[in-house]
Amino acid sequence: MSGLQFPATAQDWRAQARGRLPRFLFDYLDGGAGDERTLAANVQAWGQATLRQRVLVDVSQVDTRTRLAGQDCALPLALAPVGLAGMMARRGEAQALRAASGAQVPFTLSTVGICGLNEVCAAAPAGAPPPWFQLYMLRDRGAVRALLEQAWQAGCRTLVFTVDLPLPGMRQRDVRNGMAHRGARAALLRASQLLARPGWVWDVALRGKPLSFGSLASQVPGGRDLNAFKAWVDAQFDPSVTWQDIDWLRTQWRGRLLLKGLLDVQDARAAAAAGAEGIVVSNHGGRQLDGVAATAEVLPAIARAVGGQLEVLVDGGVRSGTDLFRALALGARGVLIGRPWVWALAAGGEAGVRQLLAAWQRELLLAMTLTGVTRVADIGPEQLDRVSSQIRP
Amino acid sequence: MSGLQFPATAQDWRAQARGRLPRFLFDYLDGGAGDERTLAANVQAWGQATLRQRVLVDVSQVDTRTRLAGQDCALPLALAPVGLAGMMARRGEAQALRAASGAQVPFTLSTVGICGLNEVCAAAPAGAPPPWFQLYMLRDRGAVRALLEQAWQAGCRTLVFTVDLPLPGMRQRDVRNGMAHRGARAALLRASQLLARPGWVWDVALRGKPLSFGSLASQVPGGRDLNAFKAWVDAQFDPSVTWQDIDWLRTQWRGRLLLKGLLDVQDARAAAAAGAEGIVVSNHGGRQLDGVAATAEVLPAIARAVGGQLEVLVDGGVRSGTDLFRALALGARGVLIGRPWVWALAAGGEAGVRQLLAAWQRELLLAMTLTGVTRVADIGPEQLDRVSSQIRP
Amino acid sequence: MSGLQFPATAQDWRAQARGRLPRFLFDYLDGGAGDERTLAANVQAWGQATLRQRVLVDVSQVDTRTRLAGQDCALPLALAPVGLAGMMARRGEAQALRAASGAQVPFTLSTVGICGLNEVCAAAPAGAPPPWFQLYMLRDRGAVRALLEQAWQAGCRTLVFTVDLPLPGMRQRDVRNGMAHRGARAALLRASQLLARPGWVWDVALRGKPLSFGSLASQVPGGRDLNAFKAWVDAQFDPSVTWQDIDWLRTQWRGRLLLKGLLDVQDARAAAAAGAEGIVVSNHGGRQLDGVAATAEVLPAIARAVGGQLEVLVDGGVRSGTDLFRALALGARGVLIGRPWVWALAAGGEAGVRQLLAAWQRELLLAMTLTGVTRVADIGPEQLDRVSSQIRP
Amino acid sequence: MSGLQFPATAQDWRAQARGRLPRFLFDYLDGGAGDERTLAANVQAWGQATLRQRVLVDVSQVDTRTRLAGQDCALPLALAPVGLAGMMARRGEAQALRAASGAQVPFTLSTVGICGLNEVCAAAPAGAPPPWFQLYMLRDRGAVRALLEQAWQAGCRTLVFTVDLPLPGMRQRDVRNGMAHRGARAALLRASQLLARPGWVWDVALRGKPLSFGSLASQVPGGRDLNAFKAWVDAQFDPSVTWQDIDWLRTQWRGRLLLKGLLDVQDARAAAAAGAEGIVVSNHGGRQLDGVAATAEVLPAIARAVGGQLEVLVDGGVRSGTDLFRALALGARGVLIGRPWVWALAAGGEAGVRQLLAAWQRELLLAMTLTGVTRVADIGPEQLDRVSSQIRP
């Protein structure tokens, strides 16, 4: 019966993804750090902003288009970088990029994507804009330079530089599932989970090879399997990075620079001073420090402080086109979405992501229609009726 | 066992309706837009107003009667327009009108009722007042004029003009159930749901024909089945309607005009300026823009702003005679109820609706008795003990 | 297994009572009016008062004794009047009175108790104080006078006069269970519930006869069975009672008069003016007007207004000795408990009620010990650490 | 399947402990007083403090080390005294002490530990600091003196003196389980629970003997079995203890004195005046007076009042390294943990406790890294983003 159902919302896609992915993969995708409070808060907080309905306004010409990082978009939304997305569907990042191109929204490729820069760029339909590229600071600055060069060559012009990962967070589900363990017991646990999802094994694990980090292939010496890649990446986290490294980065990258992973007004000001074109207000989807604020909570203050100087994007817990509308009303220029597109990808491949994006665009349009706003740029606090005290205005 | 139980509250009728209706129909009736937050908030918000009990007042003569839109009513309540109500019970709108007449409360016929204006008016007992008629703005203004004329001829004198439907909302349950889809898979899904409710198929689908939009029969060229009607209606939603169209409407309709679907003080003021006799503070039962405020939240401010100039009615989440009392205490002149009467209709037909209305009248009487108020007109903020901060006073 | 468990809290006694009583009886006892919000709020609200622990105070001599209505009590608690309590255990009121006498707390006999005044008074051990007697105003003032005389003769000196019952509340569970219906279907439903509890049928229904309203026997002409009595009582509710009737009552009753069922400061002031010795702040355990405030919420303001002039008792949702302590800290002189004693009675008879009272006394003593208070009269706001905003201080 | 899982959080260890311990023991460990509101509040309250993430700070040298009661610790945490811990694993306190020594955190031995002072001290690896010793005031002051002497001889230099136990709290689970009852029914209940955990019976009850209170052996005349010991202890609770007894104690104990079980600013000031080196803000893990505030709630005010004069530790509901970080940010110098280490001990023995401590240290390190703080002493209110109104700042 449930197989017959038609997924309508992000949560529906999530339910279907859960049925298709081996448990440790689903948990890797779905989970957050610690007790997953920030993860839950992210989702819940958007709902604290109540919309203000207006009637009898001429809304026959509502337009959801906008520009993000200088690029025309059908709606103010980009797909967030998600590591290992290519484990969720066969050559997953390539499928997602095609869906994003079709829907006219930017796609961001993670440093640790399965498909590499070249594979993803090659997947883009003719004339489609190139993906954005996400990078972490690596201890090996030479590798950083090489990756920037590789991205530029592939055509990328927007760099999403993630700053909230001096160390990886405590993802407790990965510990529980044995994903973070070595040894026979953990292997047995993983194997039993794989056996329960033969469809995935056949479709993704076997026919979707190779499962390594595509963009890092030239950096990881002798890297053949995923474990070698992971070991390399783990050794590359660099907790000594400071704003001076951003200055250095600025000299290395000619394109647009978005700093991703800020939650504090002071840090946002520093980003503006460092010459970034934009920031992504983000807590890494609740995957880093559990216990920090929901992004919706801190967005208004940050947007007020630096919204005039740089492009303020936000991610975390956006689960519908209506949430997207709320983010704009609270001051964002656009949103990134992480888990939702990967759920849709895991459950429905490229077509799934397209359906999701189409539904959200329709929801955004509806929210504009019923609040009486016809252009994205006009969405603001006037379209909110009440903002609970949790969101600091 | 449960079949033996006696329904006492609206929720009891709902449970019984769920057992009788095919799932896609029940979901159509029960559901709201998006994540159904506004739907839930509507119901929950009334409870935020705490009643003030008084004792040792002479309450031997408590009177629940009042006038709504110039019509004598046994209690300040009208049945809200609900499209397709005739799918819930055999010739459903006719049954409901009889129940409403018996209980001496107004019945509102939806534009998209299964029974047409003539059938419903004919069902009224001799001497009973005619139903109220609800209309959406249609692109085809000629059709609008024809429907107004048809309503007037049938005897209707109160027009409920719905303004919160420039586009239909995103009812996610309809997507999930395949009701919003074409194709074999959706048809199969619907068929399996029908098979599970043979009683309904026999009683309503077969013996209750024709299942088309009665009042629109003369407008829809060659309309034979429901799908043709739906297609016509979908093409008629008009998002370009503005207050000027209300001015035009005012010239077309000699009877009373109630604008339904306002949530904002400014819009309420505009309604007064446009010469409406009344408004219905409504978010369409949470079926249009999910995320807007509960109606109880915005009612007091609107009542204060325009209550002196026009009749302020309210609907959404009213689930008992006590909620009705709360609505009056918060400033409404009366309430409309949507789902509750249709649940009772689906589960118990005309008799069910009568029982529901009798129970609510008794509850209203009890609330008046225990707050020490003997006349409907005397119910006001004095009868509230505390209003949580969620309701803006 | 669960049969082996030892009941520790009121909730444990409740669970056991549920297993022993026919469902309609348990629901009659357990339920409240409407959606049972006030019932739930009563219970929940006490917890909003946070206790203030103090250490290293000499608490070797903590004394829980006090006086209520001029009577020495081992702790500031009385058993509330509960109609039909004698249906819950064989000759239930007589058993409960013995338990109360043993524990040295007052027992209140309801107007509609199964055991009459004489039976209950006869059950008291030698030297034990007589019960308190509860009365509603009846249309037949002669009957009122006769009952007062009967109570006085039986030795009662404290009259609990209930003023929140101009009409009986809407107890929806009774409707659902068919208890409020006549006819074959309702009878069948009741019978099936009786069949599920043969122990109760044998012990209470057969061996516990007669099941009529003992104190009313001389008033109800030809009353043989419970239905005749109920019909008489239903016809006697008098919604025309006002403060003038209290003046009249005052002239008829030489003993102490407690008015039960007040929730409002103004009414409390009127009670003081009318010459009552005390009041019971009560919403009838959430059984009358659902939606009124929890008693803990309104208690502080009432105690402040009239606590100097008369004895302020409170009931509703008190579920432990700690709640009792909270009630005192919020201004009450003592509490009444309703459902808890009847649950213990239904599950464990006289011994059950004794155990419950002993446990609560120990809890009160512990609360005094850990807040560093040695005498009941010293309990006050100083012993509270924080009172949530829900309770209006 | 679940047996294959890897415990990641304190809650995971709890789940495993539940599967290993006889129910009455698990309930003794897990439960609290009354309705367990304070127990739940303890856990929940820490989450009310939202952390403030900062980025691009050099966090390559984060150090979690600190000093507690003059002792070097790898992180600001000590194992709280837990009576009967040796019932949870074979010679449990000895195992826990070894784990604590390995992790470089203090271990506190309860007055009513199964392993005595000598056994525990002997278990410490060479060079490891001795445990802290916890004591209650006993009626027999000679026994107090003897225990202090015994502790000093064994090498203990820090005394944790518990002041919130003038009487034992009402642990309702113990009543329900029959643990607090004598007689055949209770014995049967306990036996059935033992039969369900044969592993525990073999490993702990049989091979872990003797199960008596090790440190009290010389005090309890002729004490052979646990019941004799319990009877002795129960007779020793002394509710007459006051601050003068603390003065006396101060003269008897040359080492450091920590008073454990304070919740009030005034009491904290008195502790400073009495010459204690530190206090533990504690409500005994919600096991004494249910209804008092969560410790996180009262901590800030106490730390502000006396933090400059003595070492303010806190316990209750700390469930992760992130909670530990929060406690420091709210003003504590360090935390004690009770149930978490015993859950890990019950489920995994010494290795379990080590794993738990290692995971928490990593979490603390991560919280410091992502809030941009490198030294424990620098953690303060600046690292909090928002503190809900429940926590009084």
Ligand SMILES: Cc1cc2nc3c(=O)[nH]c(=O)nc-3n(C[C@H](O)[C@H](O)[C@H](O)COP(=O)(O)O)c2cc1C
């Ligand atoms: C499975 C997963 C992997 C992620 N990998 C990356 C990554 O490689 N780089 C990055 O900057 N952010 C990564 N993120 C964070 C996302 O870019 C984004 O900030 C977050 O998912 C937004 O929250 P949402 O999932 O609630 O929409 C990842 C998130 C998830 C869920």
Ligand SMILES: Cc1cc2nc3c(=O)[nH]c(=O)nc-3n(C[C@H](O)[C@H](O)[C@H](O)COP(=O)(O)O)c2cc1C
């Ligand atoms: C199934 C359904 C169909 C509805 N159809 C109409 C309609 O045709 N026209 C209209 O103005 N409102 C319509 N409404 C909205 C109701 O008139 C009313 O505003 C709403 O149901 C009130 O909320 P309640 O259901 O919580 O009482 C519909 C509501 C439901 C539930």
Ligand SMILES: Cc1cc2nc3c(=O)[nH]c(=O)nc-3n(C[C@H](O)[C@H](O)[C@H](O)COP(=O)(O)O)c2cc1C
């Ligand atoms: C089953 C039941 C019957 C009651 N009957 C009476 C009654 O006959 N007279 C009266 O004054 N109050 C009556 N009450 C109300 C109680 O006296 C008391 O106010 C209430 O039970 C207190 O709330 P509690 O049950 O939460 O303790 C009744 C309550 C219950 C639950």
Ligand SMILES: Cc1cc2nc3c(=O)[nH]c(=O)nc-3n(C[C@H](O)[C@H](O)[C@H](O)COP(=O)(O)O)c2cc1C
């Ligand atoms: C099973 C158990 C036994 C305890 N025994 C003692 C004890 O003997 N002495 C003492 O001072 N505290 C005792 N405590 C309280 C703990 O020292 C500590 O204050 C409390 O457990 C902290 O709360 P937490 O369990 O939420 O971490 C005990 C706690 C538990 C759970």
